[in-house]
Amino acid sequence: xxxxxxxxxxxxxRAGHDAPALASAEHAVLSVPPKATVEPxxxxxxxxxxxxxxxxxxxxxxxxxxxxxHIEDRHLTAFLTAEISRVFSDSTDPPHCPHxxxxxxxxxxxxxxxxALPSFHCRGCTRYFTRATRTPMANMLRKDMLFAFLPWxxxxxxxxHAAAEFGTSPEVxxxxxxxxxxxxxxxxxxxxxxxxxxxxxxxxxxxxxCPHCLTEAPAxxxxxxxxxxxxxxxxxxxLFRCTGCDRxxxxxxERPRKT
Numbered sequence: 001x002x003x004x005x006x007x008x009x010x011x012x013x014r015a016g017h018d019a020p021a022l023a024s025a026e027h028a029v030l031s032v033p034p035k036a037t038v039e040p041x042x043x044x045x046x047x048x049x050x051x052x053x054x055x056x057x058x059x060x061x062x063x064x065x066x067x068x069x070h071i072e073d074r075h076l077t078a079f080l081t082a083e084i085s086r087v088f089s090d091s092t093d094p095p096h097c098p099h100x101x102x103x104x105x106x107x108x109x110x111x112x113x114x115x116a117l118p119s120f121h122c123r124g125c126t127r128y129f130t131r132a133t134r135t136p137m138a139n140m141l142r143k144d145m146l147f148a149f150l151p152w153x154x155x156x157x158x159x160x161h162a163a164a165e166f167g168t169s170p171e172v173x174x175x176x177x178x179x180x181x182x183x184x185x186x187x188x189x190x191x192x193x194x195x196x197x198x199x200x201x202x203x204x205x206x207x208x209x210c211p212h213c214l215t216e217a218p219a220x221x222x223x224x225x226x227x228x229x230x231x232x233x234x235x236x237x238x239l240f241r242c243t244g245c246d247r248x249x250x251x252x253x254e255r256p257r258k259t
Contacts, residue, residue, distance in 0.1 A: 003022075005022055006022055009021075009022055036124055036125065036126070038099075038100045038102075038124065038125050039100060039101065039102075071154075071155065072151045072154055072155055073154030073196045075196070076150075076153065076154045076193055076196040076197070077150050077151050077153075077154065079193055080150050080153070080180070080184075081147065081150060083187060084137065084146065084147070084150075086131070087131045087132050087135055087137060088116075088117065088131070088132075088137075089131065090111050090116075090117070090118060091118070092107050092110060092118050094106055094107055094120050095120065095131060097120075097122035097124060097125060097127070097129060098129055098133045098134040099122065099125050099127050099129065099133075099134075100122065100124050100125040100127075102122050102123075102124035102125065104122065104123040104124050105120050105121065105122050105123070106120065106121055106123070107119075107120055107121075108120050108121040108128055117130040117131060117132060118130065118131075134186075135179075135183055136176065136179035136180050136183050140176070142166070142168070145166050148166075149162075149166065149176065152165070152199050153177065153180060153196075153197050153198075153199050154196050154197065154198055154199070155198060155199060156198040156199075156201060157199055157200075158200065159173045159174055159177075159199070159200040162199060162200075173199070173200065174200060177197065177199050177200055180197060181194050181197055184197065205218040205219060205220055205221070205243070206218070206219055206240075207219070208240060208242075208251070210242040210244060210245060210247070210249060211249050212242065212245050212247045212249065213242060213244050213245040213247075215244050217242055217243050217244035218243045219240035219241065219242055219243065219249075220240060220241045220243060221238065221239070221240060222239040222240060222241050222248065223238075223239055224236075224237065224238060224239060225237040225238070225239045225250040236252065236253055237250040237251060237252050237253065238250060238251050238252075238253050
């Protein structure tokens with residue numbers, strides 16, 4: 001490393017000015033304050049998806065003759081509404097740090113016109129944060145549709161339906177669903193609420209008993225059973241293909257109750 005002080009002394013001597021005689025340092029020592037140890041935060045365990053999360057009484061395709069049932073899970077909507085209201089609270093009581101989970105936090109700034117939420121400072125990891133940090137609301141540009149989007153999370157619909165409803169792209173809806181899934185696992189590590197999210201859920205292959213080979217094996221959905229004289233709506237039976245013997249079989253589906 002070049003010593004700038006020695007360079008300045010040499011420049012003064014060349015110009016004919018008096019300059020002190022400085023000793024050249026052999027080794028440089030830079031004092032750096034010790035960094036606070038940040039305890040690692042465990043990543044929530046993501047539960048393994050199971051076939052019960054998919055409603056096989058729903059049609060697989062948009063042009064299916066069977067009607068669709070879109071049922072909202074009001075418990076999930078109420079749970080998320082309460083948590084989002086807590087995030088958007090203007091309370092100045094310092095919460096735990098979302099970065100290091102530390103409790104040595106203090107108020108940094110109160111809500112004002114440019115920042116609607118109070119900000120806080122963690123003395124453990126020296127980072128600033130708000131209650132929206134590391135939540136789906138942190139980088140959401142369309143917060144105006146937030147509460148209207150919550151009932152859609154529990155409904156078994158394609159991403160394109162939600163994208164058309166809110167005037168955005170399916171990629172944006174998919175990103176929102178992913179953020180809410182991660183946040184729900186942080187709020188409830190058991191995964192009970194995360195498993196209630198069904199928007200954009202793909203079709204898993206259920207494990208069903210095959211009447212031909214008499215074994216339980218993953219069954220591939222093949223739409224609905226129909227005949228020449230009876231339509232799929234009249235029969236109301238789901239068609240599957242056994243992955244063990246490669247033969248087809250059907251099972252009845254639950255009919256929606258008339259109110």
